[in-house]
């Protein structure tokens with residue numbers, strides 16, 4: 054970044070997207086008219102940019118691309134719809150509504166995402182309005198699920214400490230609500246101006262936090278409750294680490310500047326790990342979130358989108374600059390960070406009893422895809438459970454699902470349904486599979502360079518015999534895959550990761566921290582399945598033989614010299 058850019062915020066010419074936002078009249082553009090156009094299933098690029106703020110992306114089915122091209126047909130345009138639920142908490146009725154909408158308008162499946170949201174795929178343009186309207190009828194929203202705003206606020210689903218969960222969840226909900234865009238465009242376009250249940254309507258067109266051009270780029274917030282770092286707090290633009298003493302929430306350590314996305318071959322882009330900068334009380338958390346967002350609004354790079362994430366604002370200007378700016382805007386200083394300890398970032402499965410006496414069942418859902426698949430009636434089973442369940446459902450940051458707050462009386466019935474539909478807590482799988490995540494990728498993601506969700510299970514089938522042989526069946530190792538280096542399954546924090554380069558080819562990374570506290574490092578580039586298996590086998594065998602007591606795989610590969618330790622994202626490529 055030039056010195057000139059560093060001195061004054063946003064002095065370079067702005068990118069096209071900034072112009073689109075500026076012209077959009079608070080996210081309206083010509084979306085309303087575009088949706089009425091029945092000649093094509095697509096929408097123009099400008100409106101597509103704005104559509105993201107409304108929670109949707111235009112896609113096309115990439116499996117059908119070539120065939121349709123041959124037949125001189127336009128691509129099979131369709132929309133992905135993302136539904137936000139702060140902390141991933143929804144009621145049974147909301148679950149049933151999402152199920153119904155998925156059957157009626159989407160491809161009959163529900164995708165649980167790595168940020169505790171729902172995604173529907175395959176919605177046609179003509180069905181978009183009904184889809185979004187019905188999502189709102191369920192008192193859920195798609196607004197700000199995507200776009201240059203604060204996204205779904207993540208929060209540890211914590212089935213163990215019920216009181217702490219409800220407090221932390223309440224803060225996640227309040228941060229989310231506070232940072233929601235206030236534009237009426239969403240209501241006008243999708244809900245015909247009807248007022249839905251929300252407190253965003255301020256009667257005007259002001260965006261007091263964002264202003265008329267919103268943020269330079271997406272912004273992400275997550276709250277972790279140690280010892281679990283399931284939200285991967287260090288990957289968040291802004292993270293909060295709950296400090297719980299004597300079972301009570303005392304406040305939060307604040308982390309800033311994390312992020313995953315990068316571009317292959319471009320060392321100016323890199324994943325970064327957030328830094329802990331201090332501590333605030335629960336009542337101060339919204340102020341910290343708001344002021345941090347406004348700093349990024351004012352200083353984030355609006356000319357180069359690849360360089361527009363908050364991590365680059367901080368790395369370019371320095372952490373001390375940020376802390377001073379934050380202190381000035383807050384009018385008070387963060388306290389010194391309090392001690393905390395994370396020991397894992399994966400989910401813990403099966404039944405547990407919370408401190409409120411209610412039961413919670415964490416279900417393993419391979420890569421977050423809820424569907425009926427051959428004999429495995431996951432979607433039907435969950436529907437039947439939702440019909441009788443009076444507690445909640447919690448989407449986990451690892452794409453799994455908790456059937457939460459089950460009373461002792463209802464537990465038996467739910468257990469019967471779990472058994473009847475063969476729903477699984479993953480106990481019969483290897484610990485590696487239970488700690489696996491893959492992003493969506495093909496056929497819907499337009500940015501995918503390789504398969505991910507559809508391929509990782511098959512790759513695991515081939516790695517698992519090697520684990521059995523090495524005696525590592527129950528060894529927890531975090532493995533993640535993405536179809537490109539955008540990092541949607543946070544692969545740069547995994548102990549083993551595969552990031553798509555081309556069809557069937559992946560870069561292989563090793564050495565992430567088991568608790569999501571260290572980035573991994575490139576081990577092999579552009580390799581296919583045979584080489585992946587060949588590379589992994591001797592390392593797993595070596596680990597099984599020579600690991601120290603309690604040593605995690607990610608730590609071992611560094612000690613054994615397979616990869617160098619990465620301390621900061623700025624060293625990721627070196």
Ligand code: SRM
Nearest residue numbers: 166167168170312313314362491492493497498539540541
């Ligand atoms: Fe993501 C873009 C899916 C979490 C970094 N992400 C996309 C798009 C919308 C592709 C596009 O732009 O056309 C993908 C849609 C695929 C599809 O067909 O559904 C997509 N991202 C996802 C989800 C569904 C992956 C999943 O398997 O669960 C996750 C939805 C989260 C949510 O509910 O809000 C998802 N994306 C993430 C995460 C993880 C996280 O937030 O904890 C990251 C890395 C963290 C970060 O942001 O740094 C992530 N997605 C990206 C990026 C790279 C951003 C960057 O800084 O460079 C893109 C591309 C972009 O923004 O230009 C992207």
Ligand code: SF4
Nearest residue numbers: 492498501536537541
């Ligand atoms: Fe698509 Fe890449 Fe994200 Fe995977 S990581 S969903 S391929 S953008």
